[in-house]
Amino acid sequence: MNLTAKDVEEIMKLLEGSAFDRLSLEIDGMKLELERGGAGAPRPPRAPVTKAEPAVPTAPPSPPAGDRVSTQAGLVEVRSPLLGIYYRAPKPGEPPFVEVGGKVDVETVIGIVEVMKLMNSVPAGVKGEVVEIIGRNGELVEHGEVLLLVRPES
């Protein structure tokens, strides 16, 4: 299905009238994420809309994993450096590399991305605490897709 610009505008109005800061909507493989502007800054009129995957704005190219991209909440996005199947644990049945609340360092491996049986380990690229794990185990992730959020240690 497709959302028109008008649909998005209406959803934005609903968000504005609500008590929430962030809205995530997933319909039929399409995902829309809206976020309120911080400190009353005007938001661009068009919300980033991407298909099927967490919101990645189409204009700026997404940096490879390890690049420190601060989100509005001061969190760093750890992104997949390549397209492949994301695994949270070294092997099925084993504990995940990292859990929410766990500490990571720049070199800490946070997951594996498999490309046709070739396993690529993904380093956190940042020192801090894991706040949220976004990438889903065993599923395809795009190049540049956000795998987890880390609150950096200052």
Added chain:
Amino acid sequence: MTIRRILIANRGEIAVRIIRTARALGIETVLAVSEADRGSLGARMADRALCIGPARPSDSYLRVETIVQAALGSGCDAIHPGYGFLSERAALAQMCEDEGLIFIGPTAAQIEAVGDKLRARAEAIAADVPVVPGGPVESTADAQALAGEIGAPLLVKAVGGGGGRGMKRVERLEDLPAILAMASAEAGAAFGDARVYLERYVARGRHVEVQLLGDGQGHVIHLGERDCSVQRRYQKLIEETPAPHLPADMRAAMHAAALRFAARLSYRGAGTVEFLYDIAHNQFYFLEMNARIQVEHPVTEMVTGIDLVAEQIAIANGKGLRRAQEDVRIDGAAIEVRINAEDPARDFMPAPGTVSAVRWPAGQGIRVDSHIVDGASIPPFYDSMIAKIIAHGPDRAAALARLRRALGETRIEGVSTNLAFQADNLADPDFAEGGVDTGFLAGRATLASAD
């Protein structure tokens, strides 16, 4: 197995082109995009776009494993490679075969058979398809005997050369021994391989190619030919069908030769056999076979009414050829111009950038295949072709008139293009007459610089 979801391993206009047919057939599409193409028209039109890597093709569109992984991971059952990039890499076709994915194209073995020039030439000879007269020579006596058969002028070519390098022309046969000795010595120094071969020099040739569809079981039909003689440095710029003023016996012989070549390979899918038509000798020679959908396929679609991408998919689905040769009708004529983002005033330098505004032509018999819309970006990493404008008419003169009118109403703002250059080419009296040779554009450039 029926194809329900296709991964498109390409970009630009051909990605959009494939999405359109897939949608018409009720097939879902997943488009593999590089970082530079995330915002492209194709990415917006596809049911899903997957970022496969950075802008540079070697990091994205040319990665076989990544493409196959993207297809498997997104639940696709087939891959359409488009043209260029991985379309004629046997490795992709092979990996698809190994992973149970349908490759919408020929088999890996067929790609290999036609991909190597010497092997393709041997296949042509085996299929009784004429090749450019010539062959390898080992001694001066050898060369003189062969040169006598070929006739002058001829070319001495280095086996290790290519792309215009390591080539010498012999105008008079008595000069052959001296030129041969020099060519061999130079080839040894330049390529580390002193071997040379002789080939007839075709002073005035036309590029004529035959569109084929094969079912992979030995049945092949042709969809007529295309004349692609308007070229600049071996790059096609204007293509049309039928080839104007081609003797009827030559046309029929080319169709038959192309069918023999492909049938011998039990070729599967859409493919094109390219010939050089030697005007002076009224003969044609095999050049190569392209094992993919070609850029200029729309002119064939216009005159036959056959959707070639739909046929590719049908063949890949095991439906075979859906019509017999006698059911293929050629209706009128069609001409295509390629619009490139390049600057004719600066020796056709690529001119990437952002298209601020664009107005494509429309009207009876006009088709535009493009991914360019207002605000579209033309990244510097890829081919500079941004659109194909195609005109169809009941005859060549009508098609040409429509095409000239269409170019006149086209506006592309924000980047330099060859639009005006192409309009000038269409206005050339020799082109209007039809049947120009591959020296047409070089000749026009010489005239322009003499003015």
